[in-house]
Amino acid sequence: MRLALAGKTAPTPIDEVVRRYPDVPRLLVIKTDVQRRGVFYSDAALALLDETQHQTTGTHIFGARDGLIALRPESLLLRDGSSIITTPTPLEENPYVVDAKDGVPWLFDDGIPLEAVDYWPAPDFYARTSSSGVPMKNIVSARPQRLNIFPYRYCTFWNNNKGCSFCDIVSQLKKGGKELNIPAKLDPREVGDVIGEALKEPGRFSSVFLTSGSIVSGQEAFDDEVDYYIQILHEVGRHFKAPKFPSQIIGTAFTKKQLQRLYDETGLMSYTSDIEVLNEELFNKLCPGKAEWIGYREWKKRLVDAVEVFGPGRVNTGLVAGIELAGPHGFSSEDEALERTLDEAEELARQGVSTVFIVWSPRPDTPLGDQKNASLDYYIRLARGLHALRVKYRLPIGFDDYRHCGNHPDSDLSRLLPY
Ligand code: SF4
Structure with missing residues (x-):
C-alpha cells in the first residue's frame, strides 16, 4: 500500500x-x-x-x-x-x-x-536468550538510552474491577501471554543477568527504569510490591560499583517507611508515582483502585514525603493528559482543564514534586476507549505550563527527560533551558 x-x-x-x-x-x-x-x-x-x-x-x-x-x-x-x-x-x-x-x-x-x-536501533542483547530460554528482549527492553524492566504484568487494582479507566494492562497480559513469550512475573535473578548482558554494549545505556502494576498485598498494603522491587534492584545493583546508580521507578504511592526502605536498601536514585489526573473528583472516578487503597490527598502527601527521602529534583508524578476532559465528568473546556491542572501542579512543584504528562491514547480495551483525546494546542500549552513551573521552582528533570524517557513533551522542553 x-x-x-x-x-x-x-x-x-x-x-x-x-x-x-x-x-x-x-x-x-x-x-x-x-x-x-x-x-x-x-x-x-x-x-x-x-x-x-x-x-x-x-x-x-x-x-x-x-x-x-x-x-x-x-x-x-x-x-x-x-x-x-x-x-x-x-x-x-x-x-x-x-x-x-x-x-x-x-x-x-x-x-x-x-x-x-x-x-529505534536494536541493542546487542536483543539477539540473545536468557538462561530459562526466554528472549532477553522479553525480560528487559530498551528506550534509546534507557533499560526498561516491567517485572509484573498485572495490577491488583483490577481484582475488584477498580483499575484506572484508561488502562488495559489485564487484557494486554491475556493477549500477550498467548502471542508472546513474556513471563507475567519476572525472576529477579534473571532480570539482573539480562541487565548485565545489556551493559556490555559500550556507551549505549545511561539509566535503568522499573515499573509494574500495583500489588496491594503485604503486612502493610503494598509491602509485597516494595519487597519485589527491592529484590530486583539488588540484582540490578550487582552490575554497578557505586552504591547508587542512575535509575527510576514508577511505583504506587508508598508510605514514608516504604520509601525509606527503597532508598536505603537499593541503588535507586529517583521515584515517580503517577497520580494520573490532578483533580480529586476526577481521580476518584477515573482511578477508583488508587482512591480506595490510598486516596487523592494521601497520594499527594506521599509524593511530598518522597522528596524528603530522595531529594529535590528526584521525585515526580505523571498525568495521562486528556482524560481530565473525557466523559460526562470531565472539565467542560480545555481552558478550565489547563488552569485547574496547572494550579495543582504548582502546589506540588512548590513542595519539590515535578509533574510530567503523557499524551493519552484512547485504547480499545479500556473503559474510556471510545473517547477522544485533547487538541494539539492543549498539549502544547500544558507542556509549556509544566516546563515553566520547573523553571520557576528550579526543579531538574534529568532523570525523566528526552534522553531517558522521551515520552513527555513537557520534559523535552528542558533541553532548551538548562537550570
Ligand atoms: S495503577 Fe492504574 S494504570 Fe497502573 S496498572 Fe494499575 S490500573 Fe493500570
Missing part, C-alpha cells in the same frame, strides 16, 4: 500550531501530534523494518491503539534525537502515516511528507 502523495507539500495543519507557539520547536510540535493521533505503518514502511537492526514492538504492559499485537517498529526517532513514543492506530482515526520515501521511512500527514524518521 502506498499512502504518500508525490509532489504534495506543506503547509500542513501543524504549521499553524508551530506559528502560534514560536518558543516551541517544530519537531516537538510534530512529536506531540504524532503521539496524539497515532501512526499507521504502510506496507512499504514495514518492509524497511529489519528485526536484526531495529527494535520491534516488544514488552509493552499496555496495548496498542488498534488493539493488535503485531510485528511493527517499537517507535520512532526524529533527526534531533527526540523519541516519538507512539502507537499504531487504525487509518479511520486519522493517524499520521509512516511510509517509505527515497528508501527511508518518513512521516506523512494527509499525503504531505513532514520529516524523515528512524526506527
Whole structure:
C-alpha cells in the first residue's frame, strides 16, 4: 500500500500550531501530534523494518491503539534525537502515516511528507536468550538510552474491577501471554543477568527504569510490591560499583517507611508515582483502585514525603493528559482543564514534586476507549505550563527527560533551558 502523495507539500495543519507557539520547536510540535493521533505503518514502511537492526514492538504492559499485537517498529526517532513514543492506530482515526520515501521511512500527514524518521536501533542483547530460554528482549527492553524492566504484568487494582479507566494492562497480559513469550512475573535473578548482558554494549545505556502494576498485598498494603522491587534492584545493583546508580521507578504511592526502605536498601536514585489526573473528583472516578487503597490527598502527601527521602529534583508524578476532559465528568473546556491542572501542579512543584504528562491514547480495551483525546494546542500549552513551573521552582528533570524517557513533551522542553 502506498499512502504518500508525490509532489504534495506543506503547509500542513501543524504549521499553524508551530506559528502560534514560536518558543516551541517544530519537531516537538510534530512529536506531540504524532503521539496524539497515532501512526499507521504502510506496507512499504514495514518492509524497511529489519528485526536484526531495529527494535520491534516488544514488552509493552499496555496495548496498542488498534488493539493488535503485531510485528511493527517499537517507535520512532526524529533527526534531533527526540523519541516519538507512539502507537499504531487504525487509518479511520486519522493517524499520521509512516511510509517509505527515497528508501527511508518518513512521516506523512494527509499525503504531505513532514520529516524523515528512524526506527529505534536494536541493542546487542536483543539477539540473545536468557538462561530459562526466554528472549532477553522479553525480560528487559530498551528506550534509546534507557533499560526498561516491567517485572509484573498485572495490577491488583483490577481484582475488584477498580483499575484506572484508561488502562488495559489485564487484557494486554491475556493477549500477550498467548502471542508472546513474556513471563507475567519476572525472576529477579534473571532480570539482573539480562541487565548485565545489556551493559556490555559500550556507551549505549545511561539509566535503568522499573515499573509494574500495583500489588496491594503485604503486612502493610503494598509491602509485597516494595519487597519485589527491592529484590530486583539488588540484582540490578550487582552490575554497578557505586552504591547508587542512575535509575527510576514508577511505583504506587508508598508510605514514608516504604520509601525509606527503597532508598536505603537499593541503588535507586529517583521515584515517580503517577497520580494520573490532578483533580480529586476526577481521580476518584477515573482511578477508583488508587482512591480506595490510598486516596487523592494521601497520594499527594506521599509524593511530598518522597522528596524528603530522595531529594529535590528526584521525585515526580505523571498525568495521562486528556482524560481530565473525557466523559460526562470531565472539565467542560480545555481552558478550565489547563488552569485547574496547572494550579495543582504548582502546589506540588512548590513542595519539590515535578509533574510530567503523557499524551493519552484512547485504547480499545479500556473503559474510556471510545473517547477522544485533547487538541494539539492543549498539549502544547500544558507542556509549556509544566516546563515553566520547573523553571520557576528550579526543579531538574534529568532523570525523566528526552534522553531517558522521551515520552513527555513537557520534559523535552528542558533541553532548551538548562537550570
Ligand atoms: S495503577 Fe492504574 S494504570 Fe497502573 S496498572 Fe494499575 S490500573 Fe493500570
